[in-house]
Amino acid sequence: MPTLCTNSNAAHSCTCLFGYLLTSPDAIASPLNPCLDIDECANTPGLCGLHSVCTNAPGTFHCSCVEGYFSSTGVLWETDFTVCESVDDVLAAIVPPEGQSKEMYFLNQMNQQLMENPDIVLPEGKVSGAGTISAQQASTGQGWSGAGKDGGESGSVVLKISVLLVNALVDPSQGRVNKTIHTPELDISLQVMEANSTDTSSLSARGHTMDINLKALARNNNGTASAVFLTVSGMESLLGASFLQTENHTEMLSDVITATLPKINHTQLSEPVNFTMSHKRDRGMEYENGTKGRHWSVNGCWVVFSDENYTVCSCSHLSTFALIMQTGEDNPFLEWVNRMCVIVGLVFFALAILTFLLCSWNPKINNTARLHLCLCLFLSHLLLLLDYTYLTHKLVCSIMAGLLHFLVVASFLWMLLEALQLYLLVQRLSRIQVIQREGLQKKYLFLIGYGIPLVIVGVSAAVKRDGYGGSKVCWLKPEQYFTWAVLGPVCTVLALNWILFCVTIWSLRPTLANMKSDVSQSKDTRLIIFKILAQFVILGCTWVLGLFQSTMVFKYLFIVLNSQQGTFLYIVHCLFNKEVRDEYRKWLGCSSSSSTPDSMPRSSTSGFFTCGII
Incomplete structure (x- = not known):
């Protein structure tokens, strides 16, 4: 009961x-004689003044302006001082700084006032009115300098204002609360839940829903937790063109929705939040979320289910979300170029593998790492080429994605082992001035080249069992940064490779300086360094082009260079080798001479290279 009791001279009295x-x-x-709330609004007509609405509340009252009017003191109301003014009159009285429109200045002032009063509690009418006015000003402002032609800056400010306004709906002194606000511009759903509640937490706004475990959050926030889910009309146009910086034409497939946890200290989610978003159009789409700077991001969310009517997305954080539709069609010529280039690359991979298998190299060179590097790259390119055959089979796609993950990581590790073999070879050269066969034993090479990738894939699959697969390509799903299961090892290997190359070249500096240019040993050493360095540039640097896919030129460069890794390896390690070229000519001679009855296959030697059928 809202009473105040006092003790005086061994007696007590209670007042309201x-x-x-x-x-x-x-x-x-x-x-038996309780205190009742006074309805100030009914008892005092005109209490809030002209063009205002008075709303009674337990123990108090709230004033807000009618539609089309805004309080002279902003979102705060000062009794006997604040008056409601026409929005047009408010804008007409504004003298904004140079280079800023009146509408933008108005929105920034409202945003600043809300930020300076984070603990303010506002009635529904105030929140509804201020939110509606901000959305209207963002959508009707014309020629705003600094905002961009599409009003991207104004859209961002309106979203900030909307979040601050709905945060002000939460009164920490109240218990469990459910509030909804529906206007043509705003659709807001607020829920405050206690830790011991038996209800589920499901909020809805304009046909979209959010399912969140508020009870788990309440246990970490003094027994209560609040969540707000809202949409603001017109945001899909304001935040569309300036944020969707893609080559294909893109547009919003859904409303822009915002989810936030107001006035709670611990906002770490114990489990992902599910958003069910209705489609505006029946066309293909991609899910993107969150604004960072001037772009939409895809981090932290993944598609759980999608059909022609709605999409269910699961997110590990709360932010502003939307479904993005790409209306650009696939480029059949680009796909044809990719397929043809991969096929050519596979042919040269096969030639290199056959050369490494059927020919015995210079005994100074350990060929194991190079052979298995080609094998891993050949199989990974082949899996990508044939992914359309198993893409629609979920289980097979997941298995192939795991296998592809293994092969990619193994490829980079074999490249690292090749660089390590070179380093050990150079160390031997520096000590005794004679190149001999030096390096790790095969069992250690296989343990590192295949053992480490197997452990990485096994741990990744155990941590995220459904992390492999996809709807467009069988690969690692981007949810919760799972792609770092391959990016981490690859970046580590590339860094170690650069270190090994630098140390190797530095170690060779005094050796090469003491050698005469016409000494075969010097030529042999320089050729080895050139081949391994060229191999690293071919295999490592071509992947960097994958980061610049915003233009068609970089797409074609990436496809051509990355698909021709086998071609480059074959040219550098086979065609650039004089002994190999000589043996190819002898092989051709063997093939032509075998047409005579008395010809027999034979092996021959030339310099440091021996070739024969095994």
């Missing part, structure tokens, strides 16, 4: 709090 009145004024406050 401000804003309340006793049922029977002649008796003291008691359970």
Whole structure:
């Protein structure tokens, strides 16, 4: 009961709090004579002034302006001082700084006032009115300098204002609360839940829903937690063109929705939040979320289910979300170029593998790493080429994605082992001035080249069992940064490779300086360094082009260079080798001479290279 009790001279008395009145004024406050709320709005007509609405509340009242009017003191209301003014009159009186429109200045002032009063509690009418006015000003402002032709800056400010306004709906002194606000511009759903509640937390706004475990959050926030889910009309146009910086034409497939956790200290989610978003159009789409700077991001969310009517997305954080539709069609010529280039690359991979298998190299060179590097790259390119055959089979796609993950990581590790073999070879050269076969034993090479990738894939699959697969390509799903299961090892290997190359070249500096240019040993050493360095540039640097896919030129460069890794490896390690070229000519001679009855296959040697059928 809203009473105040005091003790005086061994007696006590109870009175009603401000804003309340006793049922029977002649008796003291008691359970039989409770304090009742005073309806100030009914008792005092015109209490808030012209063009205003008075809303009664327990122990108090709230004033807000009618549609088309805004309070002279902003979102704060000062009794007996604040008046409601026409929005047009408010804008006409504004003198904005140079280079800023009146509408933008108005929005920034509202945003600043809300930020300076984070603990303010506002009535629904105030939130609805201020939110509606901000959305209208963002959508009707013309020629805003600094905002961009599409009003991207104004859209961002309106979203900030909307979040601050709905945060002000939460009164920490209240218990469980469910509030909804529906206007043509705003659709807001607020829920405050206690830790011991038996209800589920599901909020809806304009046909979209958010399912969140508020009870788990309440346990970490003094027994209560609040969540707000809202949409603001017109945001899909304001935040569309300036944020969707893609080559294909893109547009919003859904409303822009915002989810936030107001006035709670611990906002770490114990489990992902599910958003069910209705489609505006029946066309293909991609899910993107969150604004960072001037772009939409795809981090932290993944598609759980999608059909022609709605999409369910699961997110590990709360932010502003939308479904993005790409209306550009696939480029058949680009796909044809990619397929043809991959096929050519596979042919040269096969030639290199056959050369490494059927020919015995210079005994100074350990060929194991190079052979298995080509094998891993050949199989990974082949899986990508044939992914359309198993893309629609979920289980097979997941298995192939795991296998592709293994092969990619193994490829980079074999490249690292090749660089390590070179380093050990150079160390041997520096000590005794004679190149001999030096390096790790095969069992250690296989343990590192295939053992480490197997552990990485096994741990990744155990941590995220459904992390492999996809709807467009069988690969690692981007949810919760799972792609770092391959990016981490690859970046580490590339960094180690650069270090090994630098150390190797530095170690060779005094050796090469002491050698005469016409000494075969010097030529041999320089050729080895050139081949391995060229291999690293071919295999490592071509992947960098994958980061610049915003233009068609970089797309074609990436496809051509990355698909021709086998071609480059074959040219550098086979065609650039004089002994190999000599043996190719002898092989051709063997093939032509085998047409005579008395010809027999034979092996021959030339310099440091021996070739024969095994």
